Amino acid sequence: MTTQLAPTPVFKAFDNNGSPLANGTLYSYIAGTTTPQATYTDSTGNTPNTNPVVLNARGEANVWLNPTQGYKLVLKDSLGNQIWSVDGIIGPVNVNQSLIPAADNTYSLGSPSAAWTQLYLGANHTPVLNNGVIGYWPQTPAEISAGVTPTNYAYFPGDIRRYGATTASPDNSAAINTAISVSAQASGPVAWVPPGVWFGAVTQLTNGSLCGAGSLASTLKIPAAAAAGTNIVTAGATTNSTLRGFTLDYTGGPAGAGRGALFSGCTNPIIEDVYIKASPGQGIDVLNCSPFQVRSLRADTAGDWAVLIDSSSDGYIAGVQGFSNTNRLAMLRTATNVTVHGVVGSSNGGSALWMQDCTDCHAVGVIDFDDTAGDAVTIEGASVGCSIQGVKAKNCGGHTASIAASTTAAPVNCHIDDVYSEQAGQSMAAITDEGSGFQPACCSITNVKGRDWARTTANSEALAFANCVNCKITGSVFNNGNPTNGTYAARESGAAPAGNLFEIEQWVSGSTGYFSMSSATSTIRLPKLQGLIWRPGVTGAFTYDPAVSGAEVLFDSALTGNVVLNLGTAAPWGYACARVRVARNTGSGAYTISVEQNGAVLKTFAASTAFWAEFLHDGTNWNLVADGPIT
DSSP: OOOOOOOOSSEEOBOTTSSBOTTOEEEEEETTSSOBOOOBSSTTOOSBOOSSEEOOTTSEEOOBOOTTSEEEEEEEOTTSOEEEEEEEEEOOOOTTSOOOOOTTOOOOSSBTTBOOSOOOOSGGGSOOOOSOOTTOOOOOHHHHHHTOOOSOTTSOTTBGGGGTOOTTOSOOHHHHHHHHHHHTSTTOOOEEEOSEEEEOOBSOOOSSEEEESOTTTEEEEOOTTSOTTOOSEEEESOBSOEEEEEEEEOTTOOSSOOOSEEEESOBSOEEEEEEEEOOSSOSEEEESOSSEEEEEEEEESOSSOSEEEESOEEEEEEEEEEESOSSOSEEEESOEEEEEEEEEEESOSSOSEEEESOBSOEEEEEEEEOOSSSOSEEEESSOBSOEEEEEEEESOSSOSEEEEOOSSOOOBSOEEEEEEEESOSSOSEEEEOTTSSOOOBSOEEEEEEEEOOOSSSSSBOSEEEESOBSOEEEEEEOOOSOTTTBOEEEEEESSSOBSOEEEEEEOOOOSSEEEEOOOTTOEEEOGGGSSOEEOOOOOEEEEOOTTTOOSEEEEOSOOSSOEEEEOOSSTTOOSEEEEEEEEEOGGGOSOOEEEEETTEEEEEEOTTOOEEEEEEEESSOEEEEEEEEOO
């Protein structure tokens, strides 16, 4: 129990010497004036005091003030001398009476520097009337404009509970759509879904905003009784509509291809912090929208693409995650000027990122693991000027990175850069016509590094050209994890490839060889062999191997017998312009060095002489092109 100090029960006054003011007088006026105003003999206010009030011999009197009025009090002694005057006195509030404001509203309740700890109003501590009394949220102009009468004024405008939503209801669609209709009005509030699981579907996200407390807090779940194919959120032809802070859960929902959310024909829609679960159709479908934004999106176990950007333009996508979706994670189809930052996927049925028939679309940062089918990233079809930068993939079902023709068109001037690949189902990087006859042109996949290609598909190369023209692939192949399927480190094939370039820093042999080129106008460059020196301490016959040797073979230590250096015509020398330099100095001793091609002598270095020779491969054979003494 809490106690408090008892108040002074009667008015008591003192003279200037501190003695009781016997027979003194107390005058009462309206605050700030000299107009008399009554005080009262008791709490009922029925009997006014005389004015002035005459104090008794102890300087006391019963003085009660009207709590709704302001007073000026003046105290005088029995001879009429003033003791004090105090203006602006307000009577204390009587909790047994109504609190009525002054007619001119010049008084405030409370202080801007302090607040009440608790305020209890009405049944169950909640307001029950819509009349503007403190503690209530009255009907707003936006609600009036939308023709909406709230059902629970305890909640602020826009809160779906204000319009009848409860977590116990199997379908809150009507309340949610009512909140959205209010949000769409001029100066309308944000439609708000508090934390919890709320069954309901949005039939039309109009020009307002629907926001939750975050994707881990507020859940919109499709009603079990919804019609087949119902989307959890639908927005058509809206302007500046926003969906933010939700889980969209289709678990246990109706049959059909319902989406988590469909935005169709919208201008500047924003989708942010949304998690889609188990939608039978796309997780998010952005169709014919411009501009648009998608940020912080996750989709799991969608029955189709997790994110589909279809025929949309001038968009920005940042932070897409997806796991165990039936199809691709992020699909851009016939999109223009769309930028993607950050895609992370695992165990999906298709690519982490697929660009099809796109123009000037660009992506940065893609990570993909354990997909059952498809390439990690692909630029396909009639795509022009598109790029993907920064790809890391492991155990993808197809190529790690591909630029590929469709059955109707091929990409032009498209590029993928900075690719790391482990255990690709097919190639680490491929630019291919996919057998369609449409040739990709002026495309590149650069800075490719990886190992263990051809995990599931036989006759695959680590780096591949297939019937493309003027394309480039650069990178390094560290090891062949499947020597049965992986045929070459790099291979060009197809009906009419031309002008292509492989530039390979490091390589290993496939089951068939190092490299294979089918066009006389295409080239392999091996920067590793430029300027390197190999100093073999060997005697007898051996074959030069560029995988472990340098561009220059230098014998600078004493030989213990004659040497036969076989350059050979097998891989990797199945292309023109391969070059190797062989040299010896006088310190190599009194033995000969014979440079041969499959038994045919190209050059013999005499014993105890310092000499060099350079050999060039013409695509078929090695040829001695220059030699001379070392002086």
